[in-house]
Amino acid sequence: MAYMHGTSTQITVFIDNVQHPLIIDSGSHCSKVAREYLDNHFLNWEKQLLPESGTNFKSASGKMISIGTIIKEIIIPHREGNIKLNLDFVLLEDAHIQGFLLRTEYQKLSLLKILRKNRPAFAIGVKSLGKIRGHDIELYLDFERSHPPMLRTPPYQEIPETRKDIEKNINELLDMDAIRKIGQNEIAEITTPVLYNYTKADRYPIPRIPHALDKLVTANT
Numbered sequence: 001m002a003y004m005h006g007t008s009t010q011i012t013v014f015i016d017n018v019q020h021p022l023i024i025d026s027g028s029h030c031s032k033v034a035r036e037y038l039d040n041h042f043l044n045w046e047k048q049l050l051p052e053s054g055t056n057f058k059s060a061s062g063k064m065i066s067i068g069t070i071i072k073e074i075i076i077p078h079r080e081g082n083i084k085l086n087l088d089f090v091l092l093e094d095a096h097i098q099g100f101l102l103r104t105e106y107q108k109l110s111l112l113k114i115l116r117k118n119r120p121a122f123a124i125g126v127k128s129l130g131k132i133r134g135h136d137i138e139l140y141l142d143f144e145r146s147h148p149p150m151l152r153t154p155p156y157q158e159i160p161e162t163r164k165d166i167e168k169n170i171n172e173l174l175d176m177d178a179i180r181k182i183g184q185n186e187i188a189e190i191t192t193p194v195l196y197n198y199t200k201a202d203r204y205p206i207p208r209i210p211h212a213l214d215k216l217v218t219a220n221t
Contacts, residue, residue, distance in 0.1 A: 010099070014075040016042075021099030022074065031087055031103045034095040035067065045070065049091065065093040072100070159214055 013022045020041065038045045049068045068091050076083040089100060173179045 011076065013100075014077070015072050015100075022076075023097070023099055023101045030090055031101060032090040032092055032095065032097065033070070033100050034092055034097040036095075037097060037099065038070070038091070064095055067091050067093050074100070 009024055011022050011024060012019050014020075018041070048070050050070065052066050052068045069088050070091055071086060071088055074085045074087055076085070087102070170179075
């Protein structure tokens with residue numbers, strides 16, 4: 001019972017009334033087992049195979065291909081009373097694991113806490129841990145009224161290509177949780193016309209040539 005004193009990460013458990021090694025405290029993000037181990041110790045295990053989990057794995061020694069999940073009833077012997085658990089294990093095609101590897105939830109939570117605390121060191125993608133790297137932006141929306149009031153003229157609309165790019169960027173920022181809708185705007189769609197309603201209109205001394213051409217293209221002849 002060395003695991004009771006914290007001196008071992010491998011324990012012996014009973015599965016189908018047979019002893020098997022169970023590796024704990026390994027830092028794994030999910031419980032897994034190798035196909036080779038099932039082939040050597042379990043008959044007709046294919047009948048218990050569930051659809052593949054969709055989890056991706058990487059290893060320097062193999063592709064670690066996930067081919068499904070399998071549920072096993074595990075009995076952990078203890079002097080105060082045995083512990084019975086039904087656990088899901090991801091089945092890996094070319095892994096070399098001698099036994100069952102168990103994920104421990106507290107280790108996962110501890111790891112996430114460290115990663116979030118040190119986001120600049122670990123976040124490498126636009127969605128990783130909420131950190132946006134390489135896309136740092138600063139938005140400024142002018143809601144103030146001019147004093148004295150300026151002559152208001154309708155803003156010239158953006159060309160369709162620019163308008164699509166603006167709306168695409170807004171949706172990307174929403175997906176990355178970099179910006180969010182609040183209040184009544186939560187049910188509204190953020191588009192270029194909506195932004196015009198809340199921000200000061202641009203004013204130009206003369207029409208832009210692209211805008212004039214855009215008007216001519218859509219004009220009725």
